[in-house]
Amino acid sequence: MGSPRMGRRAFLGGVSAGVVGSMFTGERRGVAQARGATDTEPDKPTQVALIKGDDRRRNVRESLLAIEKEVREAIGSRQVVIKPNFVTTNKPLAATHVEAVVGILDFLKPFYKQTVVIAESPAGAPAAKGYESYGYTKLTSTYDVSLDELDADRHRTFHVLDTQLRPTPVRMARMLCDPDFYVISAAVMKTHNAVVATLGLKNVVVGGALKFGRRSDKRQFHQGTKLINYNMFLIAQHVRPALTVIDGYQGMEGNGPTGGTAVDSRIAIAGTDVVATDRIGLEVMGVDFADVGYLNYCADAGLGQGDRSMVGVVGADPVKCVQKYKMHDRFDGQMKWKSDDFQTISLEGDIRS
Known part of the structure; x- marks a missing residue:
């Protein structure tokens, strides 16, 4: 078996030229507009803001002011x-x-005069329940916002692959791939039980898949260790945020995305290139970028800047912000994405984002 990078390129080339190529026929023309982000040239530098401090709300706002x-x-x-x-x-x-979202709203308020839509699709409950339990409902009395059910949005259908490499439909929220919408991924810095870490991209790509009653299209991504990473890459060609804000004030290590423990990193990260922004997130978590399959696939395909030498960081020094996060207990199994086969492993609760 070749190196992990060669394996990825062979996989990208072989599968994309066949099943995936035909799958996307007729959709490619509108992709660049729909995702609200542009492809990245390998030699094009990008900038990410990193702020460290003792106030979550201020950290987020200052990270955005750095790229205003x-x-x-x-x-x-x-x-x-x-x-x-x-x-x-x-x-x-x-x-x-909620204070991370307040930091975003504080940044937007001086120049953005329309209603800001906040929209979410939790894995197993209505968003309204989350808005209530996490204190989002109070935002409507201070800011011009609407709290929406992402699952109530119209959808666009794209396709991922099942374990037999057959196209499987996934319904994605239309607003997340509509060129008239500017999508901000307000993410949390966490480890993950299937793909090592969940940051800005996964929040939109898997979190933007809709559920209808007991049927959740988020499940369609989970076809084993290699294919969950590749399926996220497939959807990222159509759906990815225009702006990524990662709240690392208190991250999660260990058995994330729900069963881990707190890490007081006290940082916020913001950038308009989600791959580059997530890469800096991994760096301050002490995670090797080469271990995160979906981001490597996206970088290899030019959907974002994965070359660290081409990512400038303004604000805090990433080296001084590193806190090594403990990985999930299943980390060794997650590394099977680097192999050339399609061996699957059981991942309890893996529809979570």
Whole structure:
């Protein structure tokens, strides 16, 4: 077996040229607009903001102020959507803290004069339950926001692969892939039970798959260790955030995304390139970028900047912010994505984002 990187490229080339290539026929023309982000040239540098401090709300706001010009120009007249990560509706450590969203709203308020949509689709409950239990309902009395059920949105259907490499439909929230919407992924810094870590990209790609009654299309991603990573890459070609904000004020290590323990990292990260932004998130968690399959697939395909030498960091020094996060108990099994086969492993609770 070759190196992990060669294995990825062979997999990308072989599968994409066949099943995946035909799967996307007729959809590619609108992809760049729909996702609200642009492809990244390998030699194009990008910038990510990293702020460390003792106030969550201020950290988030200052991380955005560091890249304000780029963000304001990109928003223009588009409808802003903030996509938090609730996962469940009764575990605050696993969810996007309301003060992180307040930091985003503080940043937007001076120049954005439309209603800001906050929309979420928790894995097993209505978003309204999360809005209530996590204190989001109070936002409506201070800010011009609407608290929406992402599952009530219209959808677009894309396809992932099952274990036999057959196309499987996934219904994604239309607002997350509509060029008229500016999508902000308000993510939490956490380890994960299937893909090592969940940050800005996974929050939108898997979290944006809809559920209808007892049927959740989030489950369609989970086809074993290799394919969950590849399936996230497939959807990221159509759906990824225009702006990523990672709240690492208190992250989660160990058996995330819901069963881990708190790490007081006291940071916030923001960037308009989700791959680069997530890469800095991994760096301060002490996670090797080469171990996270879906981000490597996206970087290899030019969906974001994965070359660390091309990612500039403004604000705090990442080296001084590193706190080594304990990995999930299943970490060794998660590394099977680097192999050339499609061996699957059982992942309890793996529909969580």
